[in-house]
Amino acid sequence: MSKKIFLSARWEYLAMFNYEVDPQILQKHVPPGTAIDYFDGKALVSIVGFLFNNTKVLGVRWPFHVNFEEANLRYYIKRLDGAQWKRGVGFVSEIVPKSLIATMANLFYNEHYSTAKMTHQVIETTDNLFVEYSWQKRNQNRNVIRVNAKPELQEIKMGSAEEFIFEHYFGYNQLTATSTIEYAVAHPRWEIYPVTSFSLDCDIERLYGKEFVPYISNREPHSVFLAKGSDVTVKMPVKIRGI
Template sequence: MSFLKAEWRKLIMANYEVQPEILQKYLPKGTEIDIFEGKCYVSLVGFMFLKTRLLGIKVPFHINFEEVNLRFYVKRKVEDEIKRGVVFIKEIVPKPALTFVANVFYNEHYQTLPMKHFWNIDKEKIEVSYEWKVNNKWNKVSVEAETKPQKIAKKSQIEFIAEHYWGYSKINAQKATEYEVKHPTWQYYPVTTHQILVDFQANYGADFGFLNNKQPSSVLLLEGSEVSVENKVIF
């Protein structure tokens, strides 16, 4: 049985070029930083969890909720297979029980904060925003996008950002966790405008404070799909 099943919907992904050296201390054992066309990326991602089931059970008040995370991209070679995955610097959710489960059972770095979202979908445009409150200040990431979904082109930056099917977390210098995330290939909506009002240092520490003054290289809106998160292994 899958550890978690849900829908991930309306994913905003704001992608920043960074120097890979700043990510080395967060790198789990056995993985290496994944590079696309010579560039290293971190992504600020906001989306909705919908119809969430933990070990097949819908937990009251924990079925539909927001998440915002900061992540980077890694790969792990296992025999002849290259597993492309993500590592999370931090994941923010509005429910403390989610934080407890993720941190205790998956060695993740969840934080519980007040959150809210806004969706407006009509014939002309899609509007999506996610907000969360840190130090009595609301942070926000929002987009406006076209309404016609597009297929992700092979070997594109969008494919590099969106198509990862493994999650990794550092336990210590000798151990890490790995889990599989299953979902079909997603479609995206071309973004026409975006707004990012985020204090990266307050949210993610001094290592990422420089992002306060940096523009993203791209901002995406992906539709998402049903997903399943499989049970972890330690290696």
């Protein structure tokens, strides 16, 4: 595993809208050598909104690319490395407002980044924390996710759905039919805010494909979480061949 850091940043206010899906719709996305990771027998995907702050790429704070939003759709996978299962994530879509970030991630990691106009709001009072992420591609509808939570941090319980969603420390992308890219993501165990209400208004078909519509559009999520976040490092990718 590479020890060189590609990106460092502070990820904050991670809103996770989690939905159960038919695992068959994920199979075409699953990189070689990995398998779907289930929670209580359920295949989950997450629509995620969060903030990149104090971002450095290859140790450099690139002008106008330091603080920005990201929205993505991710799914949960694992890879057997010797006797150890590595728990990770794969992505159907990743959206940022900065073209340099998208281009470099796609080049180095074979990711699925695109760009859109993005905004966010974080409003905290003594008894409520409101977080909103909004993004809009050209000639498409505006997409918005919103979360209200109690501003009282809690630890993530062992064996909980929150632990399953947040505690994945590897990313995987297909490189060829027989090779996969693996990269490590390092951060401390996060704390969460208790969510009290939420809303999601997204054009799921245009964002992610019609196969996801029956499982997300106008459906109650399996769960919705909000994490405080922390400093994060993303290591340089490693190619896994001969799978």
